Amino acid sequence: MNISLTFHAHQPNRLIPYDFFKIGEHAFYEDDELNGRMLSEVAERCYLPANRLMKQLIELSDGKFKFALAISGVILEQAKYHRPDLITSFQELAETGCVEFLAMPYYASLASLYSTGEFAEQVEEHMDLIEELFGQRPTVLWNTGMLYSNAIAAQAYDMGFEGIMADGSSRMMKNLHPNELQCAPLIAKTKTIVRNRHLSNDLANRRVDPSWSEYPLSPYTYADWLGQQQGQVVNISMDYETLGERQPDTTGVFEFWRSMIMATLFAGNNFMTPTECVRSFDSTGTLDVPSPVSCSTFGTTTHWNGNVMQQEALKKIYDLENSVKDSEDRDMIHVWRKLQSADHFHYMEKSNGFTPYPSPFDAYIYYMNALADLQVRVKREAEIIHNAHKVTLA
Amino acid sequence: MRRIKVLKLGWEFPPLINGGLGVACMGISRALAQKVDLSVIVPKAKPGATYEGFGLIGINNLEHREMETLEEGYTYESFSVVGKAPVNLDPYACEEGTPGNIVFTREGKLLFSKVHKADLDLFTSKEDLYAGDLARKVIEFSKICAVMARSYDFDLVHAHDWMTYLAGVEVKKATGKPLVVHLHASQFDRAGADARGWIYDIEKYGMEQADAVIPVSKYTGTVAAGHYGIDPAKIFPVHNGADPVHVFHTKKKFPEKLVLFLGRLTAQKGPEFFLQIAAKVLEQTDNVRFVMAGTGEKLRQLIETGAFHGVGDKFHFTGFLNKQKVNELLSMTDVYCMPSVSEPFGLSALEAAQFNIPAVISKQSGVAEVMKGALKADFWDVNMMAKHIVDLITDEELYKQVAEQSAQDIKNSNWETAADKMLRVYHHVLGW
CATH class of the missing domain: 3.40.50.2000 (Glycogen Phosphorylase B;)
Known part of the structure; x- marks a missing residue:
């Protein structure tokens, strides 16, 4: 059986408690100290040991083990400032030639839903960074939270991608087989790689759930399941943080993965990267997804834009697009883009337990105050440009 | 005797x-x-x-x-x-x-x-x-x-x-x-x-x-x-x-005018009306920000209502503020708004007046009887309230008049x- 494995790595930029009195002060919005500390902790528990394990597996298998990484620009930027060793560690993986880096919106944003132009620019920015750091230019797109629709697939085609990843919820897949490549309606050249939701979630969630009928899962059992799959290629993907962060070392997660990968290889299965998949197989069906889906629990986007606070925040940040870009101030554009990260809106979800803020209401208030500050900054810069223009004319 | x-x-x-x-x-x-x-x-x-x-x-x-x-x-x-x-x-x-x-x-x-x-x-x-x-x-x-x-x-x-x-x-x-x-x-x-x-x-x-x-x-x-x-x-x-307060002025960090609501966020104080007033004002000018200072049982509901009205970027919540922070806020405020549904007196409007801030207040308040200069409307008349605020932030002459009359009004309130x-x-x- 062919197996394609993809990990996604990202860390949020948490904001400081940006109160009303800071509006107009143009302070740094992010809690740099906290973000640096969190990155460092996750690097120690997850990214560094996971990278070491992956590199070992590649070496042990003589390059037969391959996988793909979708790393956000946000985390790479954090790593540049706080943990340069983390970038080195990813570069060592890249040098094995067995790791494919996927394209993402640099800021892990929802731009694909709110501004197609902005989406394209963020993906370009991300590809430039990947090329600069890892010496390869991505050919397959992984959108934030695996956001996918007919329109997004069409845009991926316009941007020249050979493939795009999507999460295979049964609602979306209907009677299509999850282990086959698909295409969006009227799009032939950009293939849609569908994540095998069930097998992926076995590892991402259920492996550590004592109420699961298969608990405790043996790595050999799982390797058997992979080998028994039908179709072109089985796509397993999940957050890289599964290894060591969501599932701590004490759950035996690293040992599980080592044994599972080795057993899968030993049974004669074949690992492929996403680009190898789209180049090896034709699409077998047409996947019709008129409204956006994601890899969230319900496959929808409501955890980002389901309540009025989220909707208001999203509307107001994208309302700023033209005036921010007109400024041609690179730093300000960067600040505006960082405020687009999907995490900010997810923190405003009422049932979200993973949040650095006391409540979703606080998340909204701090965000809107920071946004108001950015509005003021945009206004001030526009006035300066306007006045300078008047002087020139005179 | x-x-x-x-x-x-x-x-x-x-x-x-x-x-x-x-x-x-x-x-x-x-x-x-x-x-x-x-x-x-x-x-x-x-x-x-x-x-x-x-x-x-x-x-x-x-x-x-x-x-x-x-x-x-x-x-x-x-x-x-x-x-x-x-x-x-x-x-x-x-x-x-x-x-x-x-x-x-x-x-x-x-x-x-x-x-x-x-x-x-x-x-x-x-x-x-x-x-x-x-x-x-x-x-x-x-x-x-x-x-x-x-x-x-x-x-x-x-x-x-x-x-x-x-x-x-x-x-x-x-x-x-x-x-x-x-x-x-x-x-x-x-x-x-x-x-x-x-x-x-x-x-x-x-x-x-x-x-x-x-x-x-x-x-x-x-x-x-x-x-x-x-x-x-x-x-x-x-x-x-009203006890005399130490009055000072602070320069706002943003260019827009600032309209302040100060009080417990309960039905009595009319915070929902303030939100509606803000939405009306923002339809006419975007050169203004609103701040709701205080906390109460309605805070969360108000935050969501503000988002629903689409004024989230211009309508700000501070939560509870201590006296020092309240004074800091007063020192940079342009207009004070008190749309109380029923306000026995309303000392805060007098305190704002001490900071030379013109007030737009509800007729259903005691302080309306002593603040001759303040602009008044029924608490439910959000259009009139909004008009008063727009007038104050766009008409400098009116602004001066109201501020001066308020200064007179405070002198008699001791x-x-x-x-x-x-x-x-x-x-x-x-x-x-």
Whole structure:
């Protein structure tokens, strides 16, 4: 059986408690100290040991083990400032030639839903960074939270991608087989790689759930399941943080993965990267997804834009697009883009337990105050440009 | 003519409790002490705190034995009237809770047990005065005051707000001295026109038993007469004063005008109307930001309503602010807005005026009677409120006029004037 494995790595930029009195002060919005500390902790528990394990597996298998990484620009930027060793560690993986880096919106944003132009620019920015750091230019797109629709697939085609990843919820897949490549309606050249939701979630969630009928899962059992799959290629993907962060070392997660990968290889299965998949197989069906889906629990986007606070925040940040870009101030554009990260809106979800803020209401208030500050900054810069223009004319 | 001796019953008192009622009681006491002999009894006073011209007795500082000797042979009379006392009372909640009632028999005279140490402990604990079993605190306060009053020499008793009305009535019955009740805020203001229940009953009973009622405004006087059926002939409105504050100005960090709402986020203060007003103003100009300072049961709902109205980037919430932060906010505010649904007085508008801030206030407020310069509208008339705000932030001439008139208005609003009026009420009641 062919197996394609993809990990996604990202860390949020948490904001400081940006109160009303800071509006107009143009302070740094992010809690740099906290973000640096969190990155460092996750690097120690997850990214560094996971990278070491992956590199070992590649070496042990003589390059037969391959996988793909979708790393956000946000985390790479954090790593540049706080943990340069983390970038080195990813570069060592890249040098094995067995790791494919996927394209993402640099800021892990929802731009694909709110501004197609902005989406394209963020993906370009991300590809430039990947090329600069890892010496390869991505050919397959992984959108934030695996956001996918007919329109997004069409845009991926316009941007020249050979493939795009999507999460295979049964609602979306209907009677299509999850282990086959698909295409969006009227799009032939950009293939849609569908994540095998069930097998992926076995590892991402259920492996550590004592109420699961298969608990405790043996790595050999799982390797058997992979080998028994039908179709072109089985796509397993999940957050890289599964290894060591969501599932701590004490759950035996690293040992599980080592044994599972080795057993899968030993049974004669074949690992492929996403680009190898789209180049090896034709699409077998047409996947019709008129409204956006994601890899969230319900496959929808409501955890980002389901309540009025989220909707208001999203509307107001994208309302700023033209005036921010007109400024041609690179730093300000960067600040505006960082405020687009999907995490900010997810923190405003009422049932979200993973949040650095006391409540979703606080998340909204701090965000809107920071946004108001950015509005003021945009206004001030526009006035300066306007006045300078008047002087020139005179 | 000798000076009148006044026994004052209060609930909050600075520096221990700094609510609006406490601040007002302190202002009144200071000014009155110049004109009468004054003693003040409150549930909690800071041990060792002294005040110029009057004595403050906190029940929390009394000794158990002291109380036992005072209590000998006294029967309580007034409690039979107030029927049921709910155990959990929140004067600011819309509906009174019903769990567990203390039931009093209605047979007239009730002999209460001697004041227990536990009863005194009610007032020595760290618990907030309004928290826990508020009804029991009110009743214990009444019992203790009635007993204490018998050892005092005074001409009349002056009780402030419903928490002390029972005590006032009880003192009147125990000593035969006339009772003046002060109405700072009523259950009508807090919970709306349909408010009924234990607190309402006590307010009505207290005002009926009183020889004079002093509401903090004519507006509140009409509430006492119209809503509680109190004889207008014994209602004597006296406006609150405002203590001078240290005024300073801060430059805003943003270019837009700033419109401020300050207060508890409860229905009474009309925060929803402020949101609607903001949305209306923003339709006409985007050169303005709104800030809602304070906290309360409606905060979260208001945050969502603001988002729903699409004003989230121009309408800001601060949550609770301490006095220093409030003053910082006032020092940069351009327009003060008080759209209260029912505001007995509204001291904050006067405080804003001290910072030279023009105000747009609801007609359903006491302070509207003293702030001649302020722009006014009915609380529900969000269009008119919005128009006033737009006028103020776009018309500099009008802005100056309103600010200047407000400065005049404040000069006449002081506790000295208020104390003189109260003195006249005392004379009227005593027939001197």
